[in-house]
Amino acid sequence: MTLQAKARIDAALKVTGQVKYPSDAAVKNPVYAYFVTSAVAKGRIKSINTDQAKRVDGFIDILTHENTKGEIKTQVGYPGFTNQTVETDEIQHDGQIVGMVVAESYEAAREAAHKVQIQYEAQYAAPGFDADGITIRSVEGFDANFKAPRKGDAAKAYEQAPVKIEAVYETPTQHHNAMELHSTICEWQDGKLTIHEASQFVYRRAYLADCLGIDEKDVRVLSRFAGGSFGSKVSCTVRAVLAAIAARRLNRPVKLVATRSQAFTVTTYRAETRHAIKLGATKDGKLDAYIHDSFELTSRPSNYNLAGGIKTASSFYNYGNVATSVSVVNADRNMPGWMRSPHELVYMFGLECALDELAYALNLDPIELRRRNDTQVDPISGLPYSSRSLMQCFDAASAAFGWANRNPTPKSMRDGDWLVGLGCASACYPANIGASSAGIEMNADGRVKVQIAFQEVGQGGSTVIAQTTAEKLGVPLENVSVELGDTNLPPGTITAGSNGTATTLSALLDACEKLRERIATAAVDAKKGLFSGAKQDALHFTTGGLTGRAGTESLAVAVGRLGGTARVIGQFARPDAPANAVRDLGRGIPLFGGHRAKDFVAFSHGAQFVEVRVHARTGEIRVPRVVGAFAAGKIINDVMARSQLMGGMIWGIGGTLHEATEMDRRAARYVNTNFADYMIPVNADIKDVQVLLVPEVETRLNAVGAKGVGELGSIGVNSAIANAVFHATGRRIRKLPIRLEDLV
Numbered sequence: 001m002t003l004q005a006k007a008r009i010d011a012a013l014k015v016t017g018q019v020k021y022p023s024d025a026a027v028k029n030p031v032y033a034y035f036v037t038s039a040v041a042k043g044r045i046k047s048i049n050t051d052q053a054k055r056v057d058g059f060i061d062i063l064t065h066e067n068t069k070g071e072i073k074t075q076v077g078y079p080g081f082t083n084q085t086v087e088t089d090e091i092q093h094d095g096q097i098v099g100m101v102v103a104e105s106y107e108a109a110r111e112a113a114h115k116v117q118i119q120y121e122a123q124y125a126a127p128g129f130d131a132d133g134i135t136i137r138s139v140e141g142f143d144a145n146f147k148a149p150r151k152g153d154a155a156k157a158y159e160q161a162p163v164k165i166e167a168v169y170e171t172p173t174q175h176h177n178a179m180e181l182h183s184t185i186c187e188w189q190d191g192k193l194t195i196h197e198a199s200q201f202v203y204r205r206a207y208l209a210d211c212l213g214i215d216e217k218d219v220r221v222l223s224r225f226a227g228g229s230f231g232s233k234v235s236c237t238v239r240a241v242l243a244a245i246a247a248r249r250l251n252r253p254v255k256l257v258a259t260r261s262q263a264f265t266v267t268t269y270r271a272e273t274r275h276a277i278k279l280g281a282t283k284d285g286k287l288d289a290y291i292h293d294s295f296e297l298t299s300r301p302s303n304y305n306l307a308g309g310i311k312t313a314s315s316f317y318n319y320g321n322v323a324t325s326v327s328v329v330n331a332d333r334n335m336p337g338w339m340r341s342p343h344e345l346v347y348m349f350g351l352e353c354a355l356d357e358l359a360y361a362l363n364l365d366p367i368e369l370r371r372r373n374d375t376q377v378d379p380i381s382g383l384p385y386s387s388r389s390l391m392q393c394f395d396a397a398s399a400a401f402g403w404a405n406r407n408p409t410p411k412s413m414r415d416g417d418w419l420v421g422l423g424c425a426s427a428c429y430p431a432n433i434g435a436s437s438a439g440i441e442m443n444a445d446g447r448v449k450v451q452i453a454f455q456e457v458g459q460g461g462s463t464v465i466a467q468t469t470a471e472k473l474g475v476p477l478e479n480v481s482v483e484l485g486d487t488n489l490p491p492g493t494i495t496a497g498s499n500g501t502a503t504t505l506s507a508l509l510d511a512c513e514k515l516r517e518r519i520a521t522a523a524v525d526a527k528k529g530l531f532s533g534a535k536q537d538a539l540h541f542t543t544g545g546l547t548g549r550a551g552t553e554s555l556a557v558a559v560g561r562l563g564g565t566a567r568v569i570g571q572f573a574r575p576d577a578p579a580n581a582v583r584d585l586g587r588g589i590p591l592f593g594g595h596r597a598k599d600f601v602a603f604s605h606g607a608q609f610v611e612v613r614v615h616a617r618t619g620e621i622r623v624p625r626v627v628g629a630f631a632a633g634k635i636i637n638d639v640m641a642r643s644q645l646m647g648g649m650i651w652g653i654g655g656t657l658h659e660a661t662e663m664d665r666r667a668a669r670y671v672n673t674n675f676a677d678y679m680i681p682v683n684a685d686i687k688d689v690q691v692l693l694v695p696e697v698e699t700r701l702n703a704v705g706a707k708g709v710g711e712l713g714s715i716g717v718n719s720a721i722a723n724a725v726f727h728a729t730g731r732r733i734r735k736l737p738i739r740l741e742d743l744v
C-alpha cells in the first residue's frame with residue numbers, strides 16, 4: 001500500500017501567500033528595468049532619441065544596440081530565445097526588445113521607456129499563413145534527423161478506398177499567459193552572478209554564461225517556485241542576459257518584470273498550424289490510408305517546429321498505409337515555442353476530428369471505429385507499445401459519461417432552446433524520461449533532506465519526491481524537506497514533456513538504495529550492535545529504523561554510528577542515454593525523450609468525452625460536462641495526478657472555445673495582448689469535470705512504473721468538443737477556436 005500525500009507539501013504556504021516567487025526575492029538597493037519594444041514588425045532602427053527619457057526623475061541608464069555592441073556573446077543554438085534583440089539595428093518582429101531602461105523605480109523606468117523616441121525604416125511584414133513574402137520549407141529539407149512517417153502506398157490506398165474523407169483543420173495562435181509574469185532579478189557579487197527567475201531548467205545557466213562570456217560556475221540560478229510555466233519558462237533567455245549586463249554595469253541588483261502585454265512578444269507561444277488530412281477505410285471501418293500534410297508557422301530565423309506530433313499521430317492507429325509531410329512557414333513573427341502538450345495537441349486535433357467525420361461516413365459509432373483500428377504495436381516502427389490501455393480508457397469514460405444514451409443523428413438531441421451534442425476523442429502523450437541526480441541527507445533524529453535541481457512549477461513535484469522518500473526510508477512525511485530549483489544542488493531533469501516524476505523518482509530510488517547500503521554497511525561492520533556481522537543486503541528501512549532478522553535498530557543508533565548524518569547522491573539515466581548524461585545536465589544539456597526505445601514505444605493514453613450545449617438561436621456554446629479517463633502506468637499520487645489532468649482538461653476547454661491571439665495582419669501585430677481581451681475560461685465556463693484513473697501496469701519504461709500525466713489531460717478535449725458541436729448542430733467546425741459566430 002502506497003502512502004500518498006493528501007495535499008501538496010507547499011499547500012499551506014501557497015494558500016497563505018507565504019510562497020516567495022522569484023520576483024519576490026529580497027535584494028538590497030535594486031534598480032528597476034523596463035523593456036522598450038519595437039513598434040514595427042520588420043525593418044531597421046534609424047535613430048533612437050533618449051533626451052526626454054533621460055529627463056524622467058530617477059532615470060539611470062538605457063541599454064540599446066548602440067551601447068551594448070559585442071557585449072552579448074552568442075545567442076543561437078539554444079531553444080527558448082526570442083529572435084534577436086539588441087545586437088543590431090534590425091527588427092524581425094513586432095514587439096521585439098529594442099532597449100531596456102533602468103531607473104530608481106518601476107514607475108520611472110516605465111515612464112522613461114515610453115519617452116524613448118525611435119525612428120524606424122519600416123518594411124512590409126508578412127503576418128502569417130497565406131501572406132505575401134512567406135517562405136514554406138519542408139522540415140525534412142533542413143533537419144537530417146527528421147523523417148516524415150511513411151508506410152506503403154497511401155495515395156493509391158486512398159484512391160481505392162470505398163469510404164474516405166478529406167478535410168483541412170486549423171489551430172490558432174495562443175499564448176501561455178501564466179498567472180506569474182516573466183521576471184528576472186540579477187545580482188552580482190565578487191564577479192559571480194545570482195539570478196532569480198522562474199525556470200523549468202535551472203542548469204540552463206550555461207546559456208547565460210555563454211552570452212555573458214563568463215564561466216557557468218559563476219552563475220547561480222534560483223527558481224524555488226513558478227506561478228505557471230507550461231513551456232514558456234523552459235530556459236534562461238536573453239531577457240536575463242540584458243538584466244545581467246545592466247546589473248554588472250551599475251553594480252546594483254536589477255529587477256525586471258515584463259508586462260502582461262510584452263509577454264506576447266518577448267517570450268515564446270503556440271503558433272498557428274494547419275493540417276490537410278485524408279483518411280480512407282474499408283466499408284467495415286478498417287483504416288487503409290492516412291495522409292497528413294501539415295504546416296506550422298514560425299519566425300524568420302528559426303526552424304522551430306512540432307514535427308514530433310506527426311510521429312505520434314502516425315503511430316496511433318493501425319492505418320495500413322501512411323504518407324505525411326511537415327512544413328514550416330516562416331513569417332515576420334516572434335519565435336514560437338513549447339506550450340502545454342505542444343506537439344500532440346495540434347496534431348491530434350485534426351486526426352481525432354477526421355476520425356469522427358469518417359465514423360459518420362461509415363455510419364459507425366466513433367468508439368467502435370477506434371476499437372477496430374486500435375493497435376498494441378506502432379505500425380510505423382513495428383515496435384510494441386510498452387503498455388497501452390486506450391480502449392480501457394474509452395470503456396471507463398463512456399460508461400461514466402452515459403454514451404449509450406446518445407442518439408448519433410446530428411441535431412437530434414435537444415433540451416428546450418439548447419441543442420445537445422456529445423462527442424469523444426482519444427488522448428495520448430509520449431512517456432518521456434531523462435536523467436537526474438538526487439541528493440539525500442538523513443539525520444540520526446529521523447529528519448531527511450532531499451536536494452535536486454529539479455523545478456516545482458505547481459505540478460506537485462516536491463510532494464511526490466517527499467512522499468516517495470518517506471515511503472522508502474520509513475520516516476513520516478513531515479520529516480522530509482525538499483529543496484529544488486537551485487544550481488547549487490545536484491543536477492535534475494528539465495521540467496518539461498511530462499518526464500519529471502518518472503525521471504526524478506528514478507534517481508531518488510537510486511539515492512534511497514545507496515543510503516540504505518551506506519547505513520546497513522556501517523551496521524554490519526560495527527564491532528558491537530544488533531546487526532554486527534550480518535549481511536548488509538538483508539537490512540532495510542522500516543518505520544522503526546533499520547530492520548533485519550535480528551530486530552530493529554533505531555535511526556538514532558544506525559545513523560548515529562555515521563557521525564549523526566548520512567549523505568548520498570543517487571543517479572539515473574535511461575538505458576540509451578549517452579555515457580555522461582548526468583554530467584551533461586550540469587552543463588545545461590537536458591536529456592529529453594526516450595519514449596521511443598530500442599525495443600518498445602511508450603505513451604500515456606486517455607479518452608475524452610464532452611457534452612456541449614449550443615443555444616439554437618444565439619449560437620452560445622456551453623460545456624456542462626467533461627469526462628476523461630487516463631492510463632499512465634503507476635499513479636504516484638492520486639491527488640496531484642487528478643489535479644494535473646483536470647487542469648489540462650479545463651485548459652482544453654479554454655483552448656477550444658476561448659483562447660486565440662488576434663492579429664492585425666496589416667501590421668503583423670497582436671492586438672488582444674491583455675487579460676481583458678485574450679479570452680480564458682472563468683469559473684462560470686467550467687462545470688462538471690470528471691477525471692478517471694484507469695489502472696495500468698507499466699514494467700518496461702522504468703523502475704518507478706510511472707508515465708507522465710502533465711500534458712496528457714489537455715489533449716483530445718479540442719476534438720471532442722468539435723465533434724460534440726457537430727453532433728449538436730450538424731455543423732463541422734474545423735478551425736479553432738469555435739465561437740458562436742461560427743454557429744449562428
Ligand code: MOS
Pocket residue numbers: 200229230231232338339340341342495496497498
Ligand atoms: Mo512542457 S510544454 O514541455 O513545458
